[in-house]
Amino acid sequence: MDTILDIKNLTIKFGSFTAVDNISFSVGKGEIFGFLGANGAGKTTVIRAICGLTNITSGAIFINGANISSRLSFIKPHIGYMSQKFTLYKDLTIKENILFSAALYSMDSRQGIKRMNELFEYTNFKENENEFVKNLSGGSKQVVSLCACLLHNPDIIFLDEPTAGISPASRVLFWNLIRKLSGDGKTVFATTHYMDEARYCFQIALMRAGKIIALDSPENLKRITACDNLDDVFIKIISETKGNYES
Amino acid sequence: MSLDLSRVKAMALKECKHIIRDKFTVIMGFCLPIALILFFGFVIELNYDNINILIKDDSNSGQSREFVEKLKAGGYFNPVYFFGSDILEPINKNQSAAAAIIDKDFGKNIKNLKPAKIQILLDGSDGQKAGLSISYISGILEQITKDLYGGKSAYEIRTRFLFNPQLNGKWFTISGLMVVIIGLLSILMTALTISKEWEKGSMELLLSTRIKPIEIVLGKIAPYIFLSFIGALLVFITARTIFGIPFNGNILLFWIMCFIYIVSCLSLGILISVIARQQQLSMMISMVIGLMPSMLLSGFIFPIENMPLFFRILTFILPQRWFMEICRGVFLRGAGFTDLFLPLFMLCLFCFLMIIAACKKFKTDIEI
Numbered sequence: 233m234d235t236i237l238d239i240k241n242l243t244i245k246f247g248s249f250t251a252v253d254n255i256s257f258s259v260g261k262g263e264i265f266g267f268l269g270a271n272g273a274g275k276t277t278v279i280r281a282i283c284g285l286t287n288i289t290s291g292a293i294f295i296n297g298a299n300i301s302s303r304l305s306f307i308k309p310h311i312g313y314m315s316q317k318f319t320l321y322k323d324l325t326i327k328e329n330i331l332f333s334a335a336l337y338s339m340d341s342r343q344g345i346k347r348m349n350e351l352f353e354y355t356n357f358k359e360n361e362n363e364f365v366k367n368l369s370g371g372s373k374q375v376v377s378l379c380a381c382l383l384h385n386p387d388i389i390f391l392d393e394p395t396a397g398i399s400p401a402s403r404v405l406f407w408n409l410i411r412k413l414s415g416d417g418k419t420v421f422a423t424t425h426y427m428d429e430a431r432y433c434f435q436i437a438l439m440r441a442g443k444i445i446a447l448d449s450p451e452n453l454k455r456i457t458a459c460d461n462l463d464d465v466f467i468k469i470i471s472e473t474k475g476n477y478e479s
Numbered sequence: 480m481s482l483d484l485s486r487v488k489a490m491a492l493k494e495c496k497h498i499i500r501d502k503f504t505v506i507m508g509f510c511l512p513i514a515l516i517l518f519f520g521f522v523i524e525l526n527y528d529n530i531n532i533l534i535k536d537d538s539n540s541g542q543s544r545e546f547v548e549k550l551k552a553g554g555y556f557n558p559v560y561f562f563g564s565d566i567l568e569p570i571n572k573n574q575s576a577a578a579a580i581i582d583k584d585f586g587k588n589i590k591n592l593k594p595a596k597i598q599i600l601l602d603g604s605d606g607q608k609a610g611l612s613i614s615y616i617s618g619i620l621e622q623i624t625k626d627l628y629g630g631k632s633a634y635e636i637r638t639r640f641l642f643n644p645q646l647n648g649k650w651f652t653i654s655g656l657m658v659v660i661i662g663l664l665s666i667l668m669t670a671l672t673i674s675k676e677w678e679k680g681s682m683e684l685l686l687s688t689r690i691k692p693i694e695i696v697l698g699k700i701a702p703y704i705f706l707s708f709i710g711a712l713l714v715f716i717t718a719r720t721i722f723g724i725p726f727n728g729n730i731l732l733f734w735i736m737c738f739i740y741i742v743s744c745l746s747l748g749i750l751i752s753v754i755a756r757q758q759q760l761s762m763m764i765s766m767v768i769g770l771m772p773s774m775l776l777s778g779f780i781f782p783i784e785n786m787p788l789f790f791r792i793l794t795f796i797l798p799q800r801w802f803m804e805i806c807r808g809v810f811l812r813g814a815g816f817t818d819l820f821l822p823l824f825m826l827c828l829f830c831f832l833m834i835i836a837a838c839k840k841f842k843t844d845i846e847i
Contacts, residue, residue, distance in 0.1 A: 280683070283687045285687060305689070308687070308688065309689065313684065315683050315684050317683065319684075321497070323496070323500045323501070324496055328493075328496060331489075332489055332492075332493050335486060335488070336486060336489065336688040336689060337688060338483055338486065338689065340485070
């Protein structure tokens with residue numbers, strides 16, 4: 233499998249605080265890569281750095297072989313980003329949000345509408361496009377957000393806690409969409425703190441205090457730790473590494 | 480720095496929708512300027528009239544009563560006869576700002592064409608009022624002297640006040656208030672817009688796309704130009720109709736200059752927003768930067784030429800100072816393009832520098 237994302241010895245510091253501590257990993261094209269860890273582990277900081285939103289202290293990030301430090305404007309059209317904090321403008325309608333996102337990628341309204349309809353069909357989204365976002369359910373908002381970040385047909389999609397705060401049923405539907413995207417050749421890089429969602433990933437990285445403490449496929453991690461489910465895997469790995477960090 | 484106008488347009492359209500759907504912004508844009516000009520227009524009064532003056536008439540003569548009548552007729556004073564023993568007491572209690580003690584021989588001396596005495600006591604704790612009072616009283620006394628003694632001066636000064644023949648203080652304050660209100664409104668409106676995007680987290684999403692800081696800045700400013708322009712127009716109409724301020728200049732030239740002033744202030748607001756990143760902080764900074772220099776350093780109330788050198792130099796970087804010159808020049812003096820070239824040039828320079836500074840200061844990285 234070709235590599236789409238390659239991170240080498242990435243370190244990010246904010247003053248004296250080290251948010252990300254010398255991490256390295258690669259993600260293959262079409263993979264679903266899960267980035268797991270508790271709040272404050274450094275997951276969002278890594279995603280922001282990959283999207284060029286946070287300055288890196290040392291190390292390098294490559295997307296499709298291009299270094300983001302020197303070729304960010306070239307890389308941006310190839311990435312889609314759905315942030316954890318904000319997804320859509322609540323006082324705009326679905327269509328207005330989508331067309332605004334399309335315009336940011338220099339698509340005119342005709343192209344934007346065409347692409348919106350394609351994506352709504354792809355995601356089986358049935359809501360009225362003229363509905364205000366503030367009136368949508370959490371699950372619907374996340375689907376619209378996903379469509380907004382897929383408008384420009386990126387190669388790799390970064391989803392930061394995409395299922396946080398939505399119902400269990402919506403979470404399942406959303407992950408089905410992620411798997412569908414992966415099946416169609418898109419690479420998905422998702423952070424989550426729900427262990428059950430990690431089973432959908434090809435590879436998962438467990439983060440703790442800015443470091444990656446485990447990196448493998450879910451099945452291999454279960455086998456290595458001799459656990460039946462990923463919750464236990466996570467607890468076991470954390471407890472094994474806890475002493476190292478506390479010392 | 481390449482610029483994609485379609486992204487600027489998209490940003491501006493999005494901003495327009497936010498404005499239209501946000502009642503607070505619409506109220507701030509349309510109602511606040513009218514409310515401010517009406518409020519300040521009626522409250523700020525640089526002239527003094529109806530100053531309470533106590534009269535202790537020891538002369539009790541026809542001449543002394545004529546003097547009091549003339550004081551009253553001028554409209555500046557409200558004479559009240561005092562019959563007590565301590566005339567300073569009401570002044571100490573702030574019940575009166577001045578007192579006139581008419582000498583017992585006042586009437587007799589005037590009849591005999593001898594010097595007549597009046598002692599004037601003024602509350603010096605309000606220096607401006609005291610200064611104006613003595614100036615008014617001196618004028619009245621000079622007139623009385625001429626009338627009563629029937630004397631004629633060796634020379635006669637005929638004074639004609641240009642551009643404001645009645646020395647109407649409102650003309651001066653209202654034309655200055657326009658500068659303060661338009662500036663404050665423009666700075667406030669944009670000061671919140673980018674910090675709002677940071678607070679909501681939407682800036683993170685914007686910056687992950689191909690949009691550039693200059694496109695965000697221009698897209699943000701564009702709709703507010705229109706809104707501020709409407710606000711300026713409402714202030715202009717209120718000033719002309721309710722306060723009767725004359726307009727002697729070229730209307731097109733005025734609005735072109737007003738446009739540049741609005742863009743300058745909007746750009747300043749954007750710069751505040753870019754630096755502060757928080758709505759509350761942006762609001763506080765813009766109130767200080769928008770209001771204080773407008774009131775104190777623009778020449779609105781205090782003449783710039785009387786300021787210490789440091790503050791005189793500081794006024795050079797204030798758009799309010801330059802638009803104040805333009806506004807008073809165009810409104811009252813009917814000044815033209817050549818008269819106002821320097822203020823216009825300084826405004827354009829300020830506007831350009833603010834937009835550049837806002838783009839340069841626009842942080843594209845997100846801290847924790």
